[in-house]
Amino acid sequence: MDIAATILLVFGALVVGALLGWLGHAQRMAPALRENDLETARLRARAESAAQQIEAAQERAAEQVAEARERAAEQIAAARTEQENARRQFQALAGDALDANSKRFLELAEExxxxxxxxxxxxxxxxxxxxKSLVDPLTKAVELVRAEVLQAEKARIEGQxxxxxxxxxxxEVSAELRNGTADLVTALRSSQTRGAWGELQLRKVVESAGMLHRVDFTEQEQVSTEEGVLRPDMVVHLAGGKRVVVDSKVAFLGFLEAQQSDDPAYREQRLDAHVRHMRKHVDDLAGKKYWNQFEPAPEFVVMFVPAEAFLSAALERAPELLEYAAQRNVIIATPTTMLALLRTVAYAWRQEALAENAQKVLSVGKELYARLVTMTGHVTRTGRALETATKSYNQMIGSLERNVLTSARRMVELDVVDERDAVDELKGIEEVPRPITKPELLAADEGGVVAIDRAQEAEGILVQELEVTALAVTDKRALEAAEKAASEGAASPAVDQAG
Incomplete structure (x- = not known):
């Protein structure tokens, strides 16, 4: 109760204080307010006076505007009247002249x-x-260009x-190749598959060189040794009975991992592993010493690497690899070098075949030459027999002409026989057999030694002397004919003497 009374007293005191303060302020501000009221009254009086002046000015302006409008309307009406009068006068004055001028102008214009x-x-x-003379060639050219453009466009579309x-x-081929490559890579991770693939590549290279299986080479030939059974992939037969052993080796995993890696350090590490694998294959082949088991054979073995990239990658890391293998009697060959090696072997085979054929040709030539000599002996004797027979025939004709036909012609002269039955004139044989000039034919006739043709010396074959003894085979018929002709020739003088 006391607190409430206290609060009321305090609030009442504050209200009283506020009223007193406002009254004091109002008393202080009263003169200023009165002055403001006076100023406001003065301004209000001025505004009312200005408004009255403005209203009066507006009324005067309105009156002036109305007057100006009336004067303007009057002036416009007068101007329009004058304009109408002038127009009428102008039309009246210009009508005739315009008609004449228009008619003349139209006549001149028409002419x-x-x-x-x-x-x-x-x-x-x-x-x-x-x-047209200019456009026609252009039109033709444009048509030609258009045709060529259409043809080019057609060709472009077809080509595209x-x-x-x-x-x-x-x-599609690339996709198939990628799939095939992926399958091949997957398959080559197996050692057995790698070995079969290497043997297959080796056989393809050998067959592409033109060599025949079981003739020029054999596969998987097996030999037994004290250390076990050796079975190289291939044995190539050389000329002269020699053989070269070829074994396929595929060092693949290290190379594949190096190619698939993007890390240079890991790539070099796997390439080093690839080199170690290649050296291990070289050492394994060198330890087997195939040349001792397949005699006669050169003292080396060929290690076939079925892909050029395998060897080139190893040589990049170890350039001395080929020398390392050669020191151990191992020759590393890729498909390219293997093909060159096999072509060399084929050339050696051809040379040996040529040598064998040369020996056969030599022996056949000797036999043919001997037969030719025998035949030429017969020909020579036949020629001499013909020469003897010709001489005997000519002697007989001479004797007949001199001794027989003379008496026969006298019988015709004495009309003992008809002239139609007269004996024809006989002619001797003037042709004689060609004389023998070649030494071989003379030797065949006389018997002697004849050398084989010197062309064999140019071929590198030893010149062998072939002793040919001409066979004295008597041609009985020729000799009998010659003896008969000789006997008739000897008898003809006796006939002459009897005549």
């Missing part, structure tokens, strides 16, 4: 238009002809279609 039209038509015809088809085929 000039006709002349212009005629000249224009001629000029137009000339221009059309000139333009073919290119798209080719690219599609390339994409």
């Amino acid at each position: 000039r238009l006709k002349r212009s039209a005629s000249a224009g038509e001629q000029a137009l015809a000339q221009r059309e002809a000139a333009v 279609g073919a290119l798209v088809e080719q690219m599609r085929n390339v994409a």
Whole structure:
């Protein structure tokens, strides 16, 4: 209760204080307020006076505007009246002159238009002809260009279609190649598959060199030794009975891991492992010493690497690898070098075949030469027999002409026989056998030694002397004919003497 009373007293005191303060302030501000009221009254009086002046000015301006509008309307009406009068006067004055001038102008214009039209038509015809002479070649050229463009566009479309088809085929082949490569890589991770693949590649290279299985080479030939059974992948037969052992080795995993890695350090590490694998294959082949088991054979073995990239990658890390293998009697060969080696072997086979054929040709030549000598002996004796027979025939003809035909012709002269039955004139044989000039034929006739043709010396074959003894085979018929002719020739003088 006391607190509430206290609060009321305090609040009442504050209200009283506020009223007292406001009253004091109002008393202080009263003069200023009165002055403001006076100033406001003065301003209000001025504003009312200005408004009255403005209103009076507006009324005067409105009156002036109305007057100006009336005067302007009057002036406009007068101007329009004057304009109408002037127009009427002008039309009245210019009508006749305009009609005459228009008629004359139209006549002149029509005449000039006709002349212009005629000249224009001629000029137009000339221009059309000139333009046509210029345009026709251009039109033809444009048509040709258009045809060529259409043809080029057609060819481009066809070429683009073919290119798209080719690219599609390339994409398909690339996809198949990638799939095949992936399958091959997966398969080559197996050691047995790698070995079979290497043997297959080796056989393809050998067959591409033109060599025949079981003739020029044998596969998986097996030999037994004290250390066990040796079975190289291939034995190539050389000329002269020699053989070269070829074994396929595929060092693949290190190379594959190096190619698949993007880390240079890991790549070098796997390439070093690839080199170690190659050296291990070299050491294994060197330890087997195949040349001792397949005699006669050169003292080395060929290690076939089925891909060029395998060897080149190893040589990049170890350039001395080939020398390392050669020191151990191992020759590393890729498909390219293996093909060259096999072509060399094939050349050696051809040379040996040529040598064997040369020996056969020599022996056949000797036999043929001997037979030719025998035959030429017979020919020579036949020629001499013909010569003897010709001489005997000529002697007989001479004797017949001298001793027999003379008496026979006298019988014709004495009309003992008819002239139609007269004996024809006989002629001797003037041709004689060709004389023998070649030493071989003379030797065949006389018996002697004849050398084989010197061309064999140029071929590198030893010249052998072939002793040919001509066989004295008597041609009985020729000798009998010669003896008969000789006996008849000897008898003819006796007939002459008897006549």
